[in-house]
Amino acid sequence: MGDNYSQLVSRISEAAKVSVDEIERKVEAKRAKLSGLVSKEGAAQIVAAELGINFDEERMKISELVHGMRKANVIGKIIDIYPVREYNKNGRAGRVCNLMVGDDSSNTRAVLWDEHHIVMVEQGKLSKGDVIEISNAGVRNGELHLSSFSDIKKSKEKMDNVIEAKVYSMRKISDVKPGDSFSSRAVIVQVFEPRYFEVCPQCGKKVSEGKCSGEHGEVEGVKRALLSIVLDDGSETMRSVMFGETIKKLGLTDDEIFNLDAFGEKKLGLLGEERVFSGNVRENKLYNTTDFTIQDVGDVDVGALVKELEGKS
Numbered sequence: 001m002g003d004n005y006s007q008l009v010s011r012i013s014e015a016a017k018v019s020v021d022e023i024e025r026k027v028e029a030k031r032a033k034l035s036g037l038v039s040k041e042g043a044a045q046i047v048a049a050e051l052g053i054n055f056d057e058e059r060m061k062i063s064e065l066v067h068g069m070r071k072a073n074v075i076g077k078i079i080d081i082y083p084v085r086e087y088n089k090n091g092r093a094g095r096v097c098n099l100m101v102g103d104d105s106s107n108t109r110a111v112l113w114d115e116h117h118i119v120m121v122e123q124g125k126l127s128k129g130d131v132i133e134i135s136n137a138g139v140r141n142g143e144l145h146l147s148s149f150s151d152i153k154k155s156k157e158k159m160d161n162v163i164e165a166k167v168y169s170m171r172k173i174s175d176v177k178p179g180d181s182f183s184s185r186a187v188i189v190q191v192f193e194p195r196y197f198e199v200c201p202q203c204g205k206k207v208s209e210g211k212c213s214g215e216h217g218e219v220e221g222v223k224r225a226l227l228s229i230v231l232d233d234g235s236e237t238m239r240s241v242m243f244g245e246t247i248k249k250l251g252l253t254d255d256e257i258f259n260l261d262a263f264g265e266k267k268l269g270l271l272g273e274e275r276v277f278s279g280n281v282r283e284n285k286l287y288n289t290t291d292f293t294i295q296d297v298g299d300v301d302v303g304a305l306v307k308e309l310e311g312k313s
């Protein structure tokens with residue numbers, strides 16, 4: 001995955017015909033002047049503007065999008081289309097439609113706020129698998145936002161190697177809210193005993209008292225485990241849950257997951273383990289808490305460190 005900041009710096013360097021080192025010096029000077037109130041990416045954009053460089057006409061890769069851009073141009077393939085939703089917030093009502101758009105660098109959500117664009121989706125003029133051209137979109141938190149000033153249309157270009165797997169960005173636990181997907185480099189500070197339940201082998205829905213909660217009647221349930229842990233990334237702690245194969249990524253075997261004695265022997269060893277956890281945050285209405293559902297666990301590697309450092313700057 002690309003490194004936003006260095007990509008931006010090398011773009012500025014090429015366009016301004018000034019060395020990368022020089023651009024980085026200017027960025028640091030700008031940040032110092034603004035008492036560190038802007039991110040490195042933000043400072044780089046100011047430096048670019050001061051050097052008279054304008055990315056307005058340029059096409060960006062999705063991994064190069066930087067928060068705060070106002071006229072981003074992207075070409076990508078529609079990976080997914082979500083149902084149109086109605087909103088009514090702070091006296092403003094309307095409709096919104098989200099698309100997942102990917103290119104060979106990354107993928108992101110494109111949020112359509114304009115009725116004309118939403119109708120294009122509803123009429124099937126834009127559909128899954130289409131390569132599209134987006135222009136004049138705003139960038140907020142890595143997402144493309146299309147207003148009535150933005151444009152979206154089908155492109156004749158072919159696209160290969162589109163990244164379709166979910167891309168998680170590095171975030172601090174204290175910054176996340178329900179609905180967010182993110183990665184965090186965090187330490188396991190609490191581990192609870194696994195809980196077990198059974199699912200239907202045909203549909204994966206819960207089995208209770210030998211019956212599928214879906215439509216399969218009496219079935220032989222398959223045993224599944226749920227593990228609750230508490231993570232701490234230095235900013236805050238967060239209660240987290242993980243299921244099935246994901247639990248094995250902590251280095252546990254099936255026996256250690258499904259046998260409480262074997263689990264007990266491993267439990268202490270998990271405390272203090274530092275990994276990169278990726279998943280989504282959900283509101284737990286029952287307990288009035290936010291839970292992090294972990295979808296992936298990775299080792300702490302240099303790439304993740306670089307991303308995290310960027311996120312902190």
Ligand SMILES: [Zn+2]
Pocket residue numbers: 200201202203204205212213214215216217
């Ligand atoms: Zn079933």
